[in-house]
Amino acid sequence: MVSGAQLTVTDMRRATRHPADHKVIGEHRRIGDVHMHIINVSAHGFMVEGDLEISRGERVTIRLPEVGRIEAHMIWSNDGRAGFQFERIIRLDDFMKLINALQPNPRLRARR
Template sequence: MPTGAQLTVTDQRRATRHPVDFPVIAEHHVHGDMNMHISNLSAHGFMIDDAHDLSRGDRVIVRLPVIGRIEAYCIWVRENRAGFQFERIIRLDDFMSIIDELQPNPRLRRPR
């Protein structure tokens, strides 16, 4: 039987990603507090564009508007970018509230 986080990356890559400009301080179990810049966000995870000292499988805790602290797992790293999957899916109404708060350009928000 497999152990550890059971991440269904292929299923969740189809989630709509919203461009955001959100600096965050992430808690890493080895590196401590790390400054990160979230450049896109979905209900399943996020991408940062300033990945340093991160490897696939690393876990971080970030604080997002509306939902507060949430854990995420690094599922890929390429050059200076890294993709993270949340340990749980964010509810749609909470996610839309987050996007309303973080989306720098209201014209890029999806119509409801």
């Protein structure tokens, strides 16, 4: 029996990524708080910049605007960057609200 998430990473790499500049504190079961700087996000996952004390395959729980708490696991890590895949895909309406909240350029944010 296979345990854990069943991933199709190659398919998810094609998802559109949106720039972000968002700092979060992830919760990790072994080391506790993990400070992360999200630099892009898609409906399937996100990329962080900076060195992390976790390894590929390990899980963190983060809190995102409009989405709330969501679990993700590290898919890759290289040269001070790391990619994470969400345990579930974010619904389109919530994702649109999320990218608007995380958009680093105020001129590109959707008008309310």
